Amino acid sequence: MDFQSCVNIKKEWDIVGARQLGRDIAKKIGFGTVDQARIATAISELARNIYLYAGTGKVCFEAIEDINERGLRIVAMDEGPGIRDVSQVMEDGFSTSGGLGAGLPGVKRLMDDFDVISRQGEGTEVRVVKWLR
């Protein structure tokens, strides 16, 4: 693990800041343009979820550099209301805000590893990894 940096999400424009930083880090690690777009889109979804549902939170980036594998880990965490039914939000087309309902399932398809930890009333943490191949 090389470095870690975080972006606080408070306003809508912080989403842009988060994905720009994420894209820069992805570029530095050596991801191609398609994967950069995937990573930026995933960050955009995660950061927007924080902004929409929790209000405030942060998105952290971590470059993974092992001998065997290189990749980017993104952790989005908030102290919002939490997700009531995680399996429900992972279904395509489920949305409580009138959106497309493709956010979290979409992020899962965009990234390689995907993990949600959510406790009601305490907050949500989404950890995703994209491996460089």
Added chain:
Amino acid sequence: MEANLKEIVLNNSNDIVKMWLEEVEKHRKHDYTSSISDELFESTNREFVNVIFTSLEKQGATNDIEGFAERLINLGWPLSYLTDGMQAFRRVTINYILGQSTKVDTQYFSEVLGKVDEWVDPVINQLVNEYSGSWENIVSLQKVALQELSAPLIPVMENITVMPLIGTIDTERAKLIMENLLDGVIKHHADVVLIDITGVPVVDTMVAHHIIQAAEAVRLIGSTCILVGIRPEIAQTIVNLGIDLSKFPTKSSLKKGFESALELTNRRIEDIQSKNNEIEELVDSLDRE
């Protein structure tokens, strides 16, 4: 007692000014103002210290500070020059007063501190307000300018209009896009609208959602919306996200979109070169005869 302190400072202004100038000059070596010429720096320092003393004398004569701050803002001097200067003034004045008095007990000390703060703080506050006011002004002006550019609609041909989108789309801009799009379609009697997203860096579910809504609204008022400028990587992320864009036509480039827009309005682009060739052939054949 209070009047005394002020008198001490005003009567010995020459000494204090000298000390202050030395202090500011000391600060200068390792800092932002190093690119400013010596003459300008010196004259600005003199002016600054005059402003400080007049405000001290008149106790709240704000016009001088205002004018001075405004000029520095226009010249692009950093705010830290002013705050550093005021802090230097505070240090110098306190040192000077304490150095002058023979007996220094705690009460006197705190009185001096309080009094000098009373002089310095309002000036700092006002300077900071002037600066932040000017920044806020600039930011709001830029916001307006950006908003004017954010959703342009270009009528390129009769019944065909183009909306090129460049940069990030947030909720506010998405609303503006929808409004301009619908207004423009009615105003220009457009049958086909091309939305070009070549310049949109990231298409996430929110952006896609707004585009789908806009296209649906355009369909409701009887026109066709074609989404163009979908870059390969954006196409892949849209597929990964599982967004359904099949309800309206999409094209990879503005050129292709424009061609199908012409087709939809029963027109096509014809090469003028071929006509020339025909005429040449005609002339040739005439020559031969």
